[in-house]
Amino acid sequence: MDAEALARRLEAIPRVPLVNEPTPLEYLPRFSAAIGRPIYLKRDDPIGPAMGGNKARKLEYLLADALRWGHHRVVTYGGLQSNHARITAAAARRLGLEPHLFYFAPRPSRLTGNLLVNDLLGAHMHFLPFGGGTRPRSLAWTDFLVHLLAWVRVGRHYFIPVGGRSVLGGLGYVRAALELHRQAQAEGLENAWVVMAVGTGGMLAGLWAGFTLLRSPLRLLGIDIGALWKNFPTTVARLAERICARLGEPHRFSATEVPLIERTYAGPSYGVPSPEGNETLRRLARMEGILLDPIYTAKAFAGMLKQIEKGQLGKGEPVIFLHSGGLPALFAFEEQAQDSALGEPG
Ligand SMILES: Cc1ncc(COP(=O)(O)O)c(C=O)c1O
Missing domain, CATH: 3.40.50.1100 (Rossmann fold)
Known part of the structure; x- marks a missing residue:
C-alpha cells in the first residue's frame, strides 16, 4: 500500500487532534561522532497535553x-x-x-x-x-x-x-509510522533502524503494522523495559494483525518475527531505574542537552547502544531513536538520579 492510500484509510477513522504533527526528527551531532554513526531522535516526547509523551x-x-x-x-x-x-x-x-x-x-x-x-x-x-x-x-x-x-x-x-494498548490506540502509531516513513525518505534515511522502548507493546505493534503495510525499508527494534507480560511476542503479533484488519488490509504476523528484545535491558524490574539507563541519561544530557526518562527511554537508549556495540544494528547505518517521553518520572526518582554511586558517564 502506498503512503497516500494508508493516509486515506487513517483519515476515515474518527480522531481528536492532540499532537502537532509531524514531530521533529533531530540529528545528534556530538553523540553521532562519539558512536561513529548517524543517530537521530524522533521527538515524540513533548507531544500532547501536560508534559506529553507517546x-x-x-x-x-x-x-x-x-x-x-x-x-x-x-x-x-x-x-x-x-x-x-x-x-x-x-x-x-x-x-x-x-x-x-x-x-x-x-x-x-x-x-x-x-x-x-x-x-x-x-x-x-x-x-x-x-x-x-x-x-x-x-x-x-x-x-x-x-x-x-x-x-x-x-x-x-x-x-x-x-x-x-488496543487496536484504536495502535492506529496512533500507524499514523506515526507513515509520518516517519515520509520523513526518512525526505532525509535520505530509508535504511535507518528505528529503535524504541517497549512497555505494553502498543507502540511497537502500531509501528510494525504501519511499516509492513507501507513496505517501508525502515527496520524496527523494540527494547522491552519491563519484562511484565506473559507470551509478550504473541500478544504483539496478534495486536499488529488486528490493527491491519481494522485498516481493511489483513496481514499475518508471526510471534517469532516480532522485532523485540525481551528482558535483557529491563534492569532490576519495571518501574525501577537501571544503572546503565541512568548513566546513559546523564551522557545524553551532557552531550546534547536532551533529557531521557529513567523508566523507559533511558533503559531503551542504553540497550540500543549495547546492540550497536555488539554489531547487531548493521555497520554504520543511521539509527533513529524514538523518544517517547516520560519526563515527569525524573522528578519521582530524585535520589537515584543524584546517587553518586551511579558514577560519571564516559
Ligand atoms: C515514556 C514511555 N515510553 C514508552 C512507553 C511504551 O509504550 P507501549 O506501552 O506502547 O509499549 C511508555 C508507556 O508504556 C512510556 O510512558
Whole structure:
C-alpha cells in the first residue's frame, strides 16, 4: 500500500487532534561522532497535553471513540509513575471528560512526578492496595479486572486498557509510522533502524503494522523495559494483525518475527531505574542537552547502544531513536538520579 492510500484509510477513522504533527526528527551531532554513526531522535516526547509523551498519539483515537459513544468518564490504570495515566487524565480534561485512574498500590505519602501532575489535573486516583507484584501477568486479565472494578466504583465509563494498548490506540502509531516513513525518505534515511522502548507493546505493534503495510525499508527494534507480560511476542503479533484488519488490509504476523528484545535491558524490574539507563541519561544530557526518562527511554537508549556495540544494528547505518517521553518520572526518582554511586558517564 502506498503512503497516500494508508493516509486515506487513517483519515476515515474518527480522531481528536492532540499532537502537532509531524514531530521533529533531530540529528545528534556530538553523540553521532562519539558512536561513529548517524543517530537521530524522533521527538515524540513533548507531544500532547501536560508534559506529553507517546500516549498522546494513541489517545487521539481512543478519546474520539469515547466522545462518539457519549461517555463522560474515562478510566485507565498503570504503575504508580504511569505516564499513560497522566496523559490520559490531561487529555480527558482538555476534552471536558472526567478522568479516573486506578493503581494497584497504597496511596504514597507524597505525590511526586506523574502523580503530582494527576493531582494538579484533579484526576480521581483510586489506590487499591492489592495485586501488583512482579510476576509476568496476562494483559487481557488485568484489563478485565480493572474494567470490572471501575464499574463498581465509577459507574458508566469509557475504559482504556493499560498503556492505551488496543487496536484504536495502535492506529496512533500507524499514523506515526507513515509520518516517519515520509520523513526518512525526505532525509535520505530509508535504511535507518528505528529503535524504541517497549512497555505494553502498543507502540511497537502500531509501528510494525504501519511499516509492513507501507513496505517501508525502515527496520524496527523494540527494547522491552519491563519484562511484565506473559507470551509478550504473541500478544504483539496478534495486536499488529488486528490493527491491519481494522485498516481493511489483513496481514499475518508471526510471534517469532516480532522485532523485540525481551528482558535483557529491563534492569532490576519495571518501574525501577537501571544503572546503565541512568548513566546513559546523564551522557545524553551532557552531550546534547536532551533529557531521557529513567523508566523507559533511558533503559531503551542504553540497550540500543549495547546492540550497536555488539554489531547487531548493521555497520554504520543511521539509527533513529524514538523518544517517547516520560519526563515527569525524573522528578519521582530524585535520589537515584543524584546517587553518586551511579558514577560519571564516559
Ligand atoms: C515514556 C514511555 N515510553 C514508552 C512507553 C511504551 O509504550 P507501549 O506501552 O506502547 O509499549 C511508555 C508507556 O508504556 C512510556 O510512558
